[in-house]
Amino acid sequence: MKPFxxxxxxxxxxxxxxxxxxxxxxxxxxxxxxxxxxxxxxQAGSSMPVLLRQMQRAPLTTSYQGVRRVEQYWKIDKFRxxxxxxxxxxxxxxxxxxxxxxxxxxxxxxxxxxxxxxxLQQSREGFLFRYRDLAVRDVPTFARxxxxxxxxxxxxxxGRDCEELVVQRRTNAKSLYTLAVDRETGxxxxxxxxxxxxxxxxxxxxxxxxxxxxxxxxxxxxxxxNDEVALPAGPAGTQLLGFEPLLPDTDGDKFVxxxxxxxxxxxxxxSGTITWAKAVLTDGLEVVVFLHAGADPNPPADDVMRVSPSxxxxxxxxxxxxxxxxxxxxxVSAPDLxxxxxxxx
Amino acid sequence: xxxxxxxxxxxxxxxxxxxxxxARECSACAQWLRRFEQREGxxxxxxxxxxxESLGGRVVAxxxxxxxxxxxxxxxxxxxxxxxxxxxxxxxxxEVAGEAAEKANEPLQALAGRQLAPAVLDRLVAExxxxxxxxxxxxxxxxxPRLKAPAELEQRVAEELARPCRLALAxxxELEQRVAEELARPARRNSGSAWWIAAAAALVLATLAPIWxxxxxxxxxxxxxxxxxxxxxxxxSRGLLESASSGMFGRAAAESDAxxxxxxxx
Numbered sequence: 266m267k268p269f270x271x272x273x274x275x276x277x278x279x280x281x282x283x284x285x286x287x288x289x290x291x292x293x294x295x296x297x298x299x300x301x302x303x304x305x306x307x308q309a310g311s312s313m314p315v316l317l318r319q320m321q322r323a324p325l326t327t328s329y330q331g332v333r334r335v336e337q338y339w340k341i342d343k344f345r346x347x348x349x350x351x352x353x354x355x356x357x358x359x360x361x362x363x364x365x366x367x368x369x370x371x372x373x374x375x376x377x378x379x380x381x382x383x384x385l386q387q388s389r390e391g392f393l394f395r396y397r398d399l400a401v402r403d404v405p406t407f408a409r410x411x412x413x414x415x416x417x418x419x420x421x422x423x424g425r426d427c428e429e430l431v432v433q434r435r436t437n438a439k440s441l442y443t444l445a446v447d448r449e450t451g452x453x454x455x456x457x458x459x460x461x462x463x464x465x466x467x468x469x470x471x472x473x474x475x476x477x478x479x480x481x482x483x484x485x486x487x488x489x490x491n492d493e494v495a496l497p498a499g500p501a502g503t504q505l506l507g508f509e510p511l512l513p514d515t516d517g518d519k520f521v522x523x524x525x526x527x528x529x530x531x532x533x534x535x536s537g538t539i540t541w542a543k544a545v546l547t548d549g550l551e552v553v554v555f556l557h558a559g560a561d562p563n564p565p566a567d568d569v570m571r572v573s574p575s576x577x578x579x580x581x582x583x584x585x586x587x588x589x590x591x592x593x594x595x596x597v598s599a600p601d602l603x604x605x606x607x608x609x610x
Numbered sequence: 611x612x613x614x615x616x617x618x619x620x621x622x623x624x625x626x627x628x629x630x631x632x633a634r635e636c637s638a639c640a641q642w643l644r645r646f647e648q649r650e651g652x653x654x655x656x657x658x659x660x661x662x663e664s665l666g667g668r669v670v671a672x673x674x675x676x677x678x679x680x681x682x683x684x685x686x687x688x689x690x691x692x693x694x695x696x697x698x699x700x701x702x703x704x705e706v707a708g709e710a711a712e713k714a715n716e717p718l719q720a721l722a723g724r725q726l727a728p729a730v731l732d733r734l735v736a737e738x739x740x741x742x743x744x745x746x747x748x749x750x751x752x753x754x755p756r757l758k759a760p761a762e763l764e765q766r767v768a769e770e771l772a773r774p775c776r777l778a779l780a781x782x783x784e785l786e787q788r789v790a791e792e793l794a795r796p797a798r799r800n801s802g803s804a805w806w807i808a809a810a811a812a813l814v815l816a817t818l819a820p821i822w823x824x825x826x827x828x829x830x831x832x833x834x835x836x837x838x839x840x841x842x843x844x845x846x847s848r849g850l851l852e853s854a855s856s857g858m859f860g861r862a863a864a865e866s867d868a869x870x871x872x873x874x875x876x
Contacts, residue, residue, distance in 0.1 A: 339855065341862035342840070348858050377655055382857055384652045387645065392853040485641035533845050541846070554850060568832035573843055574866070576851050576859050583847055586832060594850050607830055 316428075317408070319451030321401040324394075327450045328358035330484075331423065331474030332367065337467050339577030346577075347371055350386075354394075355478065361486040364390040390487050396545075396552045398469070399442065399456045406521045407549025410434055420445045422454040423471040432550065433461075437598055440466060440578060450476065458578070466578060493528040496542060502527075508559035510542035511589055514608035519601075520546040520553065546595075546605070553595030555605060564588040570606055572599045586610060839866050 336349045349370040356362040366386040369379055386393075401407050414431040421427070427445035434440075438461055445455035454474065458467040496502045496510065503509045506527055515522050523545045529538040544555040570584035580599040583592035586606065593602045616639050619632040623643060633640040738745040840848070840863040851859040 335856070337856065337858065339858060341855070341859060342838070342866040344862045344865050346855075346858040346862050348856055350856065377657075380652045380655060384649050386856060388649070389853040389856070392850075393856075397854060397856075483637060485645065486638075488638060488642060530846050530849075539846075556846065569835055570830075570832050571835045571837050571842060573837055573840055573847075576855055576862070579851060579854050581843070581847055581851060583842075583844060584832070584835075592844065592847055594847060594854070603830060603834060606832070610831060 316446070316451065317401050317404045317413070320446060320453065321404055323447075323451040323453075324356065324398070324400055325360050325362070326358055327356065327452055327476070328478065329450075329452065329474055329476050330355040330478035330480070331471045333469055333471045334370075335467075335469050336465075337577065338465055339467075341576050342574040351472070352386075355480070355484050357480060357486070362390075362394050363484050363487050364393055365484070388490060391489060394487065396554070399444070399453055399458075399550070401550060402523060402547040402552065403521050403549050405549075406518070406547060409518055410436075410548045411550055420455070422447075423474045425449075425454060425471075425474065427454055434548070434550075437601075439598060491528055493526045493543070496525040496527045498525075502542075506540055506542055506559070508540075508542075510544075511557045511586070511591060511609045512542075512544050513546060513555055513605040515546065520548050520605065523547055523552075548597065548601075551596040553593055553597060553602065553605065555593045555609070556591065557609075558590040560588055561585045561590040570603060572603070575599070582606060 330353065332351060332353050334349070334351050337347065339346050350366060351368045351370065353365045353367055354362070366383050369382055374382065412433050412435055416429040416431060418429045419426060420429050422445045425447050428448050430444045430446060432442040432444060440458050441461055443457045444453050446452070447454050455470040456468070457465070459465055496505065510525070512522070512525070513520065526543045527540065528543055529540050532539055539558050542557045546553045546555060564585050568586050570582050573581045578596045579594055580597060580602055581592070581594045582599060582602045585591070587610065591606060591609070593605055595602060615632060616636060619639055620642060622628040623646065630643070633643045848859070848863065
């Protein structure tokens with residue numbers, strides 16, 4: 266059955282390619298305008314669209330304050346979990362931001378559980394702003410890995426005129442994003458994530474937004490609560506960590522390195538700390554956090570990577586490679602994470 | 611923000627009666643203090659958990675662990691030596707002498723009242739003696755509990771088997787659409803397309819087939835274990851996933867770990 270399907274596809278594919286109407290004829294083209302005929306898919310090329318650059322910059326360069334609703338319909342292991350909440354997000358346009366959780370709509374919890382959730386959610390604002398929220402994180406890498414479809418339609422979100430886009434990874438797509446992007450600022454005001462089969466995974470939608478907030482008094486801007494510091498390259502980084510950091514090889518152009526930092530966490534035994542080298546990578550849209558903690562004090566006999574059940578769209582692998590303790594989590598498939606692990610060897 | 615003053619203030623603020631003047635002048639520390647007090651309030655509002663009753667004894671034992679052996683030796687040394695009662699030796703001698711006399715008079719009398727071994731035992735012993743290895747394997751293999759494959763395994767096998775098919779079908783769907791578009795164009799663009807298709811088939815098959823086959827037999831330089839619970843996950847990973855899921859992970863992991871523990875106990 267499988268060889269037959271491949272043969273069938275191969276025959277038609279090569280025929281079309283040779284006839285000059287297959288994908289090969291469009292390779293290398295830049296984003297093409299959708300002014301006439303059906304909208305075209307973004308292709309890799311040197312001329313990157315203004316919209317993508319605007320979307321990349323908007324979260325940190327736009328001053329705004331708004332209330333948004335976040336819905337997550339995830340499957341964690343074999344358990345279906347739903348969380349719906351509202352939060353106020355503020356950014357001053359110079360890099361300062363804060364996310365204040367307002368209300369937990371679902372699940373329904375006791376008042377004391379709600380107080381704990383609100384406090385924990387507030388303490389996570391750095392992670393949420395940097396890694397949870399959809400963003401174009403690297404335009405060239407995005408263009409290589411994703412298809413962008415401009416629907417040519419408008420939507421009004423929180424009273425703003427938005428352009429509607431559909432974004433999907435070119436290969437092994439797990440999700441499909443339908444975005445409403447503010448035409449003036451490039452800020453994503455609505456993001457609907459569905460599986461390729463059409464099941465809703467998540468929704469973020471601004472209910473109100475103000476692009477000229479006064480910020481008086483100033484909101485409690487995010488302050489890092491951990492000791493994370495930028496990791497210098499080369500021997501200085503090794504000296505700071507106390508070991509040579511393992512970094513994934515990004516030569517394959519599938520991922521690009523965004524930042525490397527050093528941080529410490531409490532040792533599970535309660536005494537002492539563990540020093541981590543943290544590398545954040547992106548495929549242009551999704552994030553992968555790669556962590557290396559140096560030599561494993563009790564290394565297993567052979568190299569082994571454990572793949573945990575998926576947590577919604579997040580995958581996780583963890584283990585020991587050549588006696589070094591490593592882990593990676595990201596909104597990509599587990600095989601992608603294993604590829605990154607392999608490339609770090 | 612004066613980082614040195616702020617750091618000193620924040621370290622000092624952990625004490626309940628620490629001065630708070632700095633927070634009036636520094637808005638960042640005022641915000642930090644407000645959040646700190648809010649979290650402290652939340653933590654104080656949590657129900658207090660009682661330690662198990664055995665904890666006290668275990669703590670004392672752990673603290674004095676090094677002394678335990680010395681104390682035991684001292685206690686034994688302090689015990690006085692007890693002499694055995696005078697009649698004990700005589701009684702032992704009587705018992706030994708009586709048993710010897712019984713065996714001499716009636717050797718089978720000692721076996722009276724015992725159960726006879728079942729007849730099948732003879733056969734089992736004979737089988738064991740004729741092929742000891744086979745008998746040992748059968749005995750141990752039969753006593754090993756049968757493990758059930760986790761549901762995750764079946765799902766992953768199905769996904770792996772479906773992957774090349776999905777890829778091929780996706781490619782097929784896209785290409786068939788393009789064929790339809792091509793055929794819909796004017797006849798002069800289609801002239802000779804049958805020849806192109808025939809030539810293309812052989813070339814692409816030769817190109818794609820090895821790639822497809824190699825893709826199936828990917829070997830990684832490390833062993834990959836697919837786990838069906840979060841139990842072995844490090845605290846760092848749990849923390850990251852808890853943040854990524856806005857708290858959903860903790861609830862699901864607790865359910866998953868509990869169902870895993872129940873499965874293991876069965």
